[in-house]
Amino acid sequence: MLTDPAPTGHAATLPDIQATPDTRGIALDQVGVRDLRYPIDVLDRAGGTQRTVASLSLSVGLPHHFKGTHMSRFVEVLSHYQGEFTMRTLPALLDELRERLDAEAARIDLRFPYFVEKTAPVSGKSALMDVECGFTAEDTATGRDFVLHVAAPVASLCPCSKEISEYGAHNQRGQVDLEVRPVQGGDGEPALIWFEELLEAAEAAASAPLYPLLKRTDERHVTMQAYDNPAFVEDIARDVAGHLIEDERVASFRVHVTNYESIHNHNAFAQISWAR
């Protein structure tokens, strides 16, 4: 049985070490908490709210003259803001972080499984598929930054293997990691882009989408669809990039495609960064 120490004096009488001055003259870009898991609600394109579990980091910039930040306040703010986390609500959270932590810059990073209902292409059967998504939002003295993250799972079929073989073609699961920064309107609001749109862009560039539930008629369909749409890891990266470049809501992006090669015990990848 745990025993407790004798009662403590008033909090007001405890020294506040973090608030003492610092003389090293070195400011911190970010100081905060990370690897914190919390239940959150995110909006989905269908108009509903989706409850999921995020892994978060919350941080602020620390001026050179403060010794430390008050870490518990991050959790207090998070606890207060549990509920909707979206492009629309993050600004208020960042404002509260800056105010509570007495900081010029504040930042939040979230990653969470996001569920999309996928309907099988022939049988019409549907179920949920997980897609790892996230946001990074940051307020600094010079403005606001906002980035969407999607790790879209796809299938790829090798064009070389198809061309040089009499039959068959190696194919595999792949992942399209997207970091997309929306343009900001005159009001500073980022353009609205849905995770679903980014997933669909990745799927359109791949050999075939993935599904949670496929009956035999569906399996036949996606097998032949992949064979009809061979794509190198380079092709997927380029087609996603081409799609995003044409989307006027996109200010910049990084696309990183990984193929879990079914003929090797290592992976192939391709990466493109772009800014308007």
Place this chain on the structure above:
Amino acid sequence: MLTDPAPTGHAATLPDIQATPDTRGIALDQVGVRDLRYPIDVLDRAGGTQRTVASLSLSVGLPHHFKGTHMSRFVEVLSHYQGEFTMRTLPALLDELRERLDAEAARIDLRFPYFVEKTAPVSGKSALMDVECGFTAEDTATGRDFVLHVAAPVASLCPCSKEISEYGAHNQRGQVDLEVRPVQGGDGEPALIWFEELLEAAEAAASAPLYPLLKRTDERHVTMQAYDNPAFVEDIARDVAGHLIEDERVASFRVHVTNYESIHNHNAFAQISWAR
């Protein structure tokens, strides 16, 4: 843009390879799907329902004379049963798996972050803390098996370090992994044990609990509480074991305690298995 293959004939006309006979004479203990993520609801002790995200595996035993199982049916059953996953509802899910997959044995394994509201010991401030929990449930020809899993995070302070040093004592985060099999009543129902009870047993055996949110008065309290309650990894394992042995609802358990040693770049562990 993905192109689609020409339309497929009727599903009924596609051969069912999985259902063809197998002559190797080797039965499979488990065949199914794993690493599947799905949103689920679990009951909590406070009487509410908690929505979280599980990583699941679902499987059946496959008799030696069948070539394969029908993997899509696992997802169909899961999709049908999304909702409450508890000791009370898992039997029906297992029954449906056995029926749909034409199998004698069925098994489900879930792991998910479970959130408990923790109140700081002095300030009374509360927030949610994640604890990795789970169930394994299995139906076989000889009966039903049910096991609870909790990975309880705790703090430990080294008794040796405290004793031999003039001041201070090394301490660290640790994890108490519990697998607990409840006794079954005359009706075959497992005794009800809450995740919260297992977390509390782990915390009571450790040097101090962990909290999501501690103010300075709380930090003072837990610092001194840990110093007042030194515990080796061996002590934590034994005290949890002793507690569970005295609990008549427990048929058997395995406790595995890991300390992420703050003086080493490796971990210390202790493990006890026990059956009534």
Place this chain on the structure above:
Amino acid sequence: MLTDPAPTGHAATLPDIQATPDTRGIALDQVGVRDLRYPIDVLDRAGGTQRTVASLSLSVGLPHHFKGTHMSRFVEVLSHYQGEFTMRTLPALLDELRERLDAEAARIDLRFPYFVEKTAPVSGKSALMDVECGFTAEDTATGRDFVLHVAAPVASLCPCSKEISEYGAHNQRGQVDLEVRPVQGGDGEPALIWFEELLEAAEAAASAPLYPLLKRTDERHVTMQAYDNPAFVEDIARDVAGHLIEDERVASFRVHVTNYESIHNHNAFAQISWAR
């Protein structure tokens, strides 16, 4: 700059808390260190020695009347035994652990990347491929136990997809996890089984092996080889099992096959346990 505390008195004068008596009456199955990384040498079938890096756990059983074990001695023994870790040298390491830790039972678990030279099937080009391998060795009052671990990476091509589609077939990387316990001879020595043999058994049961280096002629070969040898996850498990059952050096095994399905965002698996 770190400052050091004042010099310490003689070690002999420091109390030994671990050696104090314990009255809870609960023995520990295992107590020790884990997640320790160390460079090791393993023998390979070609007759050479391979230097790699292992993640290890080392433990002993602790009788109910001792409070704790002396964790530093595990690292002393390991440090002393760095060098060859094989079926032939582990007994002496276990003996030293039992003696130094004053224990009846001792156990060591190692996992490490093991490199096999793979020659491409047509071009004859060769390079190294990593395979995660390991040992578990345990000495108890009732005898010695020894288990080999191999996580063999392979390719699988779906028989159903091939049969029902007009062209193509989904395929993917998979992993065959093998735990194999050799029979023990009259002298207590386990029969000699090489990691390479277990890898080859997994590859023979799969649709095609993986390679580190394939030129176009090789890629054509393995593409068609996989198409010519479709195998469900169930088939791979059964064929590996059938092979091991016929091997008289094998006392028992568990085979667990995972396919990283290229049409789903989850995996398929099959598992068989067997003992002679």
Place this chain on the structure above:
Amino acid sequence: MLTDPAPTGHAATLPDIQATPDTRGIALDQVGVRDLRYPIDVLDRAGGTQRTVASLSLSVGLPHHFKGTHMSRFVEVLSHYQGEFTMRTLPALLDELRERLDAEAARIDLRFPYFVEKTAPVSGKSALMDVECGFTAEDTATGRDFVLHVAAPVASLCPCSKEISEYGAHNQRGQVDLEVRPVQGGDGEPALIWFEELLEAAEAAASAPLYPLLKRTDERHVTMQAYDNPAFVEDIARDVAGHLIEDERVASFRVHVTNYESIHNHNAFAQISWAR
């Protein structure tokens, strides 16, 4: 038993899809292989060579007019260069990548466990401790880039907890992630900086170093050393930064410190980026 397809025609007759022209007008920043494990040799400060196992990525930039790169050549080059990987040998590897892949830019990323011999502070006993290290080296049209990576494990003791508590102080393992870019001399060679120096800089900024092997006299020493040197995550980041800023061999760096808080189930972190 795997069956093989009929023999293949000459490689020369197989089409080279990767070499076909591409008309999308989108160049790729990086295309190559990743998550490849290979045994490597690295030099250590003591003048010896250390064999370890690296996880690598190798890539080139791909001009907009080529459809794809020839992935097998990365492994051929790697296989050719197995042996010493250091600041001195990476340029030749990058040159060969650029030549074999017909590319203007080439890049290599390695991460590997590196072992340092650590001597316990009082007993003088020594053993090896693993530190995750790495290099990134990149050649582009505008020059050469080279970055060292070290993930130094350390102990930290909380100054606030020490100050506000009557006895004890929470402490924990932490990690100091360093990315350091050396200045380049007139000959384009990066200044020589050893992993050991970066590890020592991290340890000096922390509350105490970690050790693989500590006897009781040593444990007493490091316990009191940590208590005598309390440091917030902010302090460690600043002291490492201050040290690197004064080192004229350093052109720029990023330091990211994580504390695995022993009072919370989440981590604290601080980060500083700097360029001369």
